[in-house]
Amino acid sequence: MTALLFLLFGGLALGCAISMVAQRNPLYSAISLIGVFIALACLYLTLAAPFIAAVQVIVYAGAIMVLVVFVIMLLNVEEEARRPLRMRYLVPAAIALAAVLVAEASFILFYVQTNPATPSTPLNTDVGLTSQIGSGLFTRYLLPFEITSILLLMAIVGAMSLARRGQLLSPEARVIPGSQVLPMDVVDPRRVGDATEVETDTTAEAAQLMGYGNVLRKQDEEDEV
Amino acid sequence: METITQVVLQLVAITIAFTVVLMIVAYTVLAERRVLGFIQGRLGPNRVGPFGLMQPFADLLKFILKEEIVPDKSTKFVYFLAPMIAIITALMPMIVYPFGPSINLPFIGNISLVIARFDVALLYVLGITSVGVYGIALAGWASNSKYSLMGGLRSAAQLISYELSLGLSLIGVILVSGTLDLYSIVEQQGGYWFYVIPRWNIFPQVIGFIIYLISAIAETNRVPFDLPEAETELVAGFHTEYSALKFALFFMAEYVNMFTVSMLATTLFLGGWQGPGVSSFPILGVFYFLIKVFFFLFLYIWLRGTLPRFRFDQLMNFGWKFLLPVAILNIFLTATVVFIGTIYGWW
Numbered sequence: 001m002t003a004l005l006f007l008l009f010g011g012l013a014l015g016c017a018i019s020m021v022a023q024r025n026p027l028y029s030a031i032s033l034i035g036v037f038i039a040l041a042c043l044y045l046t047l048a049a050p051f052i053a054a055v056q057v058i059v060y061a062g063a064i065m066v067l068v069v070f071v072i073m074l075l076n077v078e079e080e081a082r083r084p085l086r087m088r089y090l091v092p093a094a095i096a097l098a099a100v101l102v103a104e105a106s107f108i109l110f111y112v113q114t115n116p117a118t119p120s121t122p123l124n125t126d127v128g129l130t131s132q133i134g135s136g137l138f139t140r141y142l143l144p145f146e147i148t149s150i151l152l153l154m155a156i157v158g159a160m161s162l163a164r165r166g167q168l169l170s171p172e173a174r175v176i177p178g179s180q181v182l183p184m185d186v187v188d189p190r191r192v193g194d195a196t197e198v199e200t201d202t203t204a205e206a207a208q209l210m211g212y213g214n215v216l217r218k219q220d221e222e223d224e225v
Numbered sequence: 226m227e228t229i230t231q232v233v234l235q236l237v238a239i240t241i242a243f244t245v246v247l248m249i250v251a252y253t254v255l256a257e258r259r260v261l262g263f264i265q266g267r268l269g270p271n272r273v274g275p276f277g278l279m280q281p282f283a284d285l286l287k288f289i290l291k292e293e294i295v296p297d298k299s300t301k302f303v304y305f306l307a308p309m310i311a312i313i314t315a316l317m318p319m320i321v322y323p324f325g326p327s328i329n330l331p332f333i334g335n336i337s338l339v340i341a342r343f344d345v346a347l348l349y350v351l352g353i354t355s356v357g358v359y360g361i362a363l364a365g366w367a368s369n370s371k372y373s374l375m376g377g378l379r380s381a382a383q384l385i386s387y388e389l390s391l392g393l394s395l396i397g398v399i400l401v402s403g404t405l406d407l408y409s410i411v412e413q414q415g416g417y418w419f420y421v422i423p424r425w426n427i428f429p430q431v432i433g434f435i436i437y438l439i440s441a442i443a444e445t446n447r448v449p450f451d452l453p454e455a456e457t458e459l460v461a462g463f464h465t466e467y468s469a470l471k472f473a474l475f476f477m478a479e480y481v482n483m484f485t486v487s488m489l490a491t492t493l494f495l496g497g498w499q500g501p502g503v504s505s506f507p508i509l510g511v512f513y514f515l516i517k518v519f520f521f522l523f524l525y526i527w528l529r530g531t532l533p534r535f536r537f538d539q540l541m542n543f544g545w546k547f548l549l550p551v552a553i554l555n556i557f558l559t560a561t562v563v564f565i566g567t568i569y570g571w572w
Contacts, residue, residue: 001228027303027366034359041352054348062355063385069359070381073366073374129344130405 005046013039027072030065037061051130238340242319250480251281257526264530288473296368296466303367308467308474311360315481317353321346322488323408325498325510338498338511339408347405350489351392354444358384360478361446361463368466376462379452379537386544387443387450390436393552397433397559398426398493411497415504425496432555434494436548441486443544445479448529452537487521488514 016035023029037060044053137145255270255277262269271277295304325338343349358381365377402410416424427434443450452462464475491497495517498510535543 025300027300027363031303031306031359031363034356038356050343050345051348054345054352057352058348058355062352062358062388066355066358066362066381066385069362069366070378073362073378073381130348 002046006043009039009042009046013043027069030068030072033068034061034065037065051133235340239320242324242340243316246316246319246481246484247477250477250484251285253480253484253522254284254476255280256522257529260523260526261530264527285473288470291469293470294466294468296370298369299466300367300369303363304466305471307360307364307367308471308478309360310363311357311478312474312481314353314357314360315478315485318350318485318489321349321407322485322492323411323497324514326503326507328507328510342406342408345405346407347395347399347493350485351388351395354391355388357478357482358388360475364467364475365463368463370466372460372465373463376465380446380463383443383446383450383452383540383544386541387440387548390544390548390552391440391444393549393556394433394436394440395493396556397430400556400559400563401426401429407492407497411492411499414496415499423496423499425494425499427494430494430555430559432551433559434490436552436555437490437494440544440548441490442525442528443540445482445486445525447479447483447525449532449534450540451534452540483522483525484518487518487525490521491517 013036016032016039020029020032020036023032037056041053041056041061044050044056258280259269259271259277269277270280273279273283295301320340321343323339327335327337329335361384362377362381365373365375365380368374398410399405402413404410404413410426414423414425418424418428422428442448446452464472467475491514497517498514500509500513503510503513
């Protein structure tokens with residue numbers, strides 16, 4: 001039964017992985033990657049690690065890939081055209097690496113499997129349970145756990161500061177339907193030194209108050225013509 | 226041979242559970258239309274069968290017989306995949322809920338009214354729910370229409386935001402009960418405090434319950450959080466371009482999701498199948514469970530009849546700046562109380 005499930009989900013994971021690399025539409029690649037993650041989670045379940053399986057689905061399939069799909073949807077990425085291979089020397093390298101991988105796999109299949117190492121102590125089946133993982137994380141492996149948390153926090157703060165650096169509107173500026181508040185640097189990026197804000201009902205009025213009205217007017221007239 | 230019998234029995238159990246749930250869901254739709262009619266001072270559907278009781282079957286027949294329209298510029302594979310993901314992820318959590326205690330039936334013997342019991346049942350529910358986002362997001366993208374895309378993006382953002390407070394609101398219950406197995410959580414809620422108050426988790430976890438209720442409504446895209454399908458601005462949101470049976474799948478998925486979050490609320494906060502007389506007549510447990518679930522379903526319909534819709538920025542501000550901090554505060558409070566309680570031995 002376990003072998004059957006392993007073949008099923010292992011095959012699914014492999015198929016999805018190949019499809020992920022081969023697809024030219026980025027969204028199809030993303031969907032294939034979700035398939036890989038879910039198949040891997042099922043494999044973890046057959047290996048008596050239910051917690052890892054659940055977390056795999058929640059974190060990878062449910063959170064990270066949603067963001068990836070979100071970005072692909074927002075950017076509306078087109079199918080990439082097939083381009084001629086530029087780095088041709090990679091082809092023999094890839095073949096060599098694949099040969100090493102196949103050799104390794106066959107070594108495990110034909111040598112290691114025939115001499116299974118008998119475990120000295122009976123296998124502990126509680127290892128994958130949530131309570132075991134929890135007490136392990138918060139007692140024996142507390143330091144690595146906390147360091148990882150700090151690393152993640154740094155990543156979040158870093159992403160926030162990077163995203164907020166190139167902002168166009170000042171933090172005080174608010175966009176309210178019907179009236180617009182435009183800081184100087186939006187209308188004229190070259191005069192950033194003068195950061196006085198102007199409050200009017202329309203963009204044109206704001207530009208006029210700042211001495212750029214004629215430019216906008218002229219464009220409007222051209223549009224009308 | 227043993228395993229094959231087990232697998233067949235499990236499959237039968239799953240089929241029965243799915244059929245029952247889908248029937249209940251079909252009648253929830255009818256109940257919603259009748260109750261909404263009552264709230265709005267009109268009759269609602271009452272022509273098909275007595276009191277309109279055959280209406281769900283008439284609707285289903287209509288959905289099957291309607292013309293299939295596939296948008297010309299849509300991404301066909303994803304377009305067909307999206308409703309399937311929606312309905313499959315809506316139905317999958319059904320297997321872990323304990324519908325009742327184990328009951329003794331004549332001829333069959335002792336059967337347990339939960340299909341699968343495993344260590345991470347709660348995490349399994351959360352995981353499947355988080356995969357459910359793809360159904361809506363991909364539907365919005367694959368339709369190749371601006372209304373669908375806006376609806377899909379909105380709902381993806383909304384689901385990701387409220388999933389966090391939903392998950393965090395459940396951690397309080399996990400801390401109190403010390404397990405992720407739904408059956409054990411229900412079993413722990415039997416008995417009474419001071420002989421009158423049932424030992425339901427809602428009493429020590431009031432904040433968690435309120436947060437769960439609000440985020441569950443947002444997770445199922447219901448009023449007042451139904452922005453993904455705000456008909457006044459987005460036509461019908463992510464399912465604008467879907468017709469016939471594919472639309473019916475989305476529709477069904479929404480109501481199945483309503484049903485599952487109601488079941489989760491019942492199981493975790495309202496004591497599941499616990500109630501007076503369950504220990505002597507276990508079959509009563511099933512009725513208690515269903516009554517509690519129907520209370521939540523009625524609450525959903527009631528809210529839909531009475532509340533207006535949020536604006537999108539209000540929705541996001543509420544989720545991130547109010548619900549999430551309060552949920553974290555709730556975890557902190559519960560953990561402190563449980564920790565002090567275990568030290569002094571009164572937990």
